[in-house]
Every structure is written in C-alpha cells, then in structure tokens.
Amino acid sequence: MSGAKAVREDRLWQRHADMAKLGGTPKGGVNRQALSPEDAAARNLLASWAKARGFSLFTDAIGNLFVRREGSDPAALPVMSGSHMDSQPTGGRFDGMYGVLAAFEALEALEDAGLATRRPLIAVAWTNEEGSRFQPGAMGSAVFAGRNKLDDMLMVKDWKGVVLKEALAETLAAAPAPMRDGTPGFALDGYVEVHIEQGPRLENERKTIGVVTGIQGSRRYIVETLGEEAHAGTTPRAARKDAYLAATRIASAMYDATTDADDTLRFTIGRVDVLPGSPNTVPGKATFTIDMRHPSDAVLEIHEARLRALVAEKAPPCAGRIERVTAVPPTVFDPQVVDLVRAKASTLGLTNMDMPSGAGHDAMHVARLCPTGMIFVPCERGISHNESENATPSDLAAGTRVLIEVLVALANR
Numbered sequence: 375m376s377g378a379k380a381v382r383e384d385r386l387w388q389r390h391a392d393m394a395k396l397g398g399t400p401k402g403g404v405n406r407q408a409l410s411p412e413d414a415a416a417r418n419l420l421a422s423w424a425k426a427r428g429f430s431l432f433t434d435a436i437g438n439l440f441v442r443r444e445g446s447d448p449a450a451l452p453v454m455s456g457s458h459m460d461s462q463p464t465g466g467r468f469d470g471m472y473g474v475l476a477a478f479e480a481l482e483a484l485e486d487a488g489l490a491t492r493r494p495l496i497a498v499a500w501t502n503e504e505g506s507r508f509q510p511g512a513m514g515s516a517v518f519a520g521r522n523k524l525d526d527m528l529m530v531k532d533w534k535g536v537v538l539k540e541a542l543a544e545t546l547a548a549a550p551a552p553m554r555d556g557t558p559g560f561a562l563d564g565y566v567e568v569h570i571e572q573g574p575r576l577e578n579e580r581k582t583i584g585v586v587t588g589i590q591g592s593r594r595y596i597v598e599t600l601g602e603e604a605h606a607g608t609t610p611r612a613a614r615k616d617a618y619l620a621a622t623r624i625a626s627a628m629y630d631a632t633t634d635a636d637d638t639l640r641f642t643i644g645r646v647d648v649l650p651g652s653p654n655t656v657p658g659k660a661t662f663t664i665d666m667r668h669p670s671d672a673v674l675e676i677h678e679a680r681l682r683a684l685v686a687e688k689a690p691p692c693a694g695r696i697e698r699v700t701a702v703p704p705t706v707f708d709p710q711v712v713d714l715v716r717a718k719a720s721t722l723g724l725t726n727m728d729m730p731s732g733a734g735h736d737a738m739h740v741a742r743l744c745p746t747g748m749i750f751v752p753c754e755r756g757i758s759h760n761e762s763e764n765a766t767p768s769d770l771a772a773g774t775r776v777l778i779e780v781l782v783a784l785a786n787r
C-alpha cells in the first residue's frame with residue numbers, strides 16, 4: 375500500500391474533534407493559549423497517542439514537542455513536519471493543530487502500511503506559534519533555528535506579568551516528556567508544514583492544494599504613550615495630557631499612512647491597553663500593538679520609518695515611543711521542495727495552485743536550517759483566527775496525502 379492510501383480521513387477528523395475539546399469554547403472554537411493548562415492537556419493527548427504507537431517522544435528547553443518514528447538508517451538526518459497546538463484567545467480548531475495532526479497521521483499511516491523510510495521522520499508541535507499571550511510568536515521554531523535566543527525568550531512576560539520560564543516549567547510539569555540536552559536545535563534534512571490557508575484564494579479558485587512558494591515578511595511593534603492621570607470631572611482640556619487621546623491620534627495617522635493602492639501592505643492594531651483603566655480618570659498611559667506585513671522587506675523598512683515619525687509628531691503633549699518586537703524577513707521556500715509538493719499533488723489527481731502565504735508559520739524559521747516547504751488546504755470562506763474557522767475532512771485528508779508522499783520522497787533521498 376502507498377503512504378497516501380494508508381491515510382485515514384476518519385481518524386484524522388476524530389483527532390481534530392478530540393483536540394478541540396481541550397480549551398473548547400461555546401462558539402465551537404478553542405482558547406488554548408501557549409503554555410496554558412489547555413496547552414499542557416493537548417501535549418499529554420498527543421503524547422498518549424505517540425506512546426500507543428510506540429513512537430519516541432522528547433522535548434527541548436523551549437518546550438517544542440517531538441514525536442519520532444525511526445528510519446532504517448539510524449545515522450541519517452531526520453525529515454520533520456508539524457506546526458503548533460496553541461491558539462488565539464478566540465481561535466479555531468484547525469490553525470496549527472491541523473499541521474501537527476497531519477504530521478502525526480503521516481507517521482501512523484506509514485506504521486499501518488508497514489512502510490519503512492530510510493531517514494527518521496519527526497512530527498513536531500512548536501511552542502507558542504501564535505504569540506498572542508507571549509510575544510514574539512513562532513517562538514519555539516525561532517529558538518530552534520537560532521533566530522531568537524533561548525535566554526531572552528525565557529524572560530518574556532505575558533500581559534499579566536507571568537514570566538515565560540515559569541509558565542513553561544508548569545506546562546512541562548503537567549505534561550512531562552524526556553528532555554533533550556543543550557540549546558534547542560538539531561540538524562534536519564528537510565521540513566514540510568501543512569496548514570489551512572487562512573485566506574479565501576483556494577476556495578475562490580476551487581483548488582484543493584496550495585503549493586506554498588514563500589511567506590511575506592512581518593514586523594511587530596508596541597507603541598506607548600505616557601501622559602498624566604487627572605480627574606475626569608474637573609480637568610480642563612488644555613490642562614490634560616490624555617495618553618489614550620494621543621494613542622488614537624497616532625493610530626489614526628498610521629492607518630492613513632499604511633493604506634496602499636493595491637492593498638498589499640497589512641497593518642493591524644490588535645491590542646490596546648489603557649491605564650489606569652478607570653472611567654473617571656484621564657488615562658496616564660496607553661499601549662497598543664502593531665502587526666505589519668508585506669512581501670518586500672524594503673517596503674516594511676520604509677513604513678517603519680513612517681511609523682516612527684508619526685509617533686514623534688502626534689504624541690505631544692504626551693511622551694511617545696515605539697519599540698520593534700520582531701522583524702521576520704520574507705521567506706522563499708526551497709524550489710525542490712516546492713516542485714515536489716506540486717508534483718505529488720498532481721500525481722494524486724488533486725487540483726492545485728502556487729501561492730505565497732500571508733500568514734506567518736514556523737516554517738519561516740525552519741527554512742533557515744534545511745530545505746523547507748508548505749502545503750495549504752482551503753478553509754471555509756477563508757476565515758481564521760476566529761472560532762468559526764472550518765475545513766472539510768476530505769480537504770484535510772487530501773493535504774495529508776500530499777504531505778505523506780512528500781515526506782516519503784524526502785526521507786528516502
């Protein structure tokens with residue numbers, strides 16, 4: 375039996391349903407933020423499935439979780455696939471989880487079919503891809519690939535002031551796995567990640583498989599304005615230093631400055647905090663986040679300079695500052711892996727198209743280490759980062775069939 379034929383759509387769908395219960399929300403989505411008890415529960419469930427199949431399991435110092443199926447040549451470098459199990463606060467059941475479950479299904483299907491590969495295959499669940507609780511996102515893969523320093527990441531705090539190191543220790547205590555020594559990161563022969571598209575193109579074009587050619591560049595910032603707390607009932611306008619008012623001036627100017635004619639630049643303010651957060655006190659401090667993306671790093675650079683100028687211009691009489699939290703340059707995937715994805719999709723008789731990724735993925739960091747590619751499948755109306763996110767069992771299985779064929783080809787090189 376071929377690997378693709380051994381992929382079981384019913385099992386893959388059931389595994390999604392099982393995982394969706396962990397952090398499940400009344401609206402049918404999930405709230406399973408990084409290093410939360412729900413994240414630990416997902417790790418335990420994956421680990422229990424891995425143990426039942428006799429695969430080995432290990433973690434690393436940033437909490438990435440690896441499931442390994444041995445190859446016939448123990449000295450050969452492994453081929454890896456996976457994604458993330460953490461979610462947005464109001465996230466869907468498929469973002470990230472699909473990539474982990476597809477990779478695991480590939481391992482199980484090979485086991486069922488009794489198919490050996492020369493290289494070992496590893497399914498991975500990367501720590502904190504979403505970056506909604508702890509910034510930056512795609513953290514586990516960034517540390518693995520040497521893009522971010524482990525010690526810096528361990529000191530990052532969430533919005534409530536919880537230090538990542540503590541949350542990670544709690545998670546690993548609740549979901550123990552053998553610890554791999556040393557700094558995260560090891561040599562790989564190849565990496566392939568499957569994911570729902572998170573946009574509408576495949577559905578609109580009636581294609582089942584997206585052959586992902588690369589990922590646009592992204593940058594995140596925090597803007598802070600500092601004013602002066604004052605009585606809301608007595609303080610005349612001229613005497614106020616309203617930090618929120620300054621923040622809205624800056625934000626409004628930024629929206630204007632990032633509106634491009636061809637709608638390529640992505641600019642989002644996704645979180646605003648106003649302090650002290652009292653209805654009858656003029657805010658003394660406001661912060662907001664910026665997520666900005668574009669396929670060209672040069673364009674991002676130009677816009678960053680504009681954002682900085684706007685903070686300086688619009689903050690007074692408050693003080694204003696802007697801090698860059700992350701900058702990930704655009705990724706171009708390995709042409710051989712991209713060709714392989716396209717060829718396998720076509721051989722399986724699946725309609726496909728080449729496309730770049732608008733969303734960020736762990737693959738953008740792993741691509742620094744080894745030949746890397748991605749496979750997309752459609753999601754309903756392109757909706758993602760939303761509890762109503764949806765995908766069909768047959769599309770999820772189709773993406774997994776392409777994945778297994780690509781993995782087998784890479785693992786027998």
Ligand code: GLV
Nearest residue numbers: 504732733734735
């Ligand atoms: C990942 O969720 C992203 O923000 O692109």
Ligand code: MN
Nearest residue numbers: 469470503569
């Ligand atoms: Mn994702």
Ligand code: MN
Nearest residue numbers: 462469504759
């Ligand atoms: Mn996401």
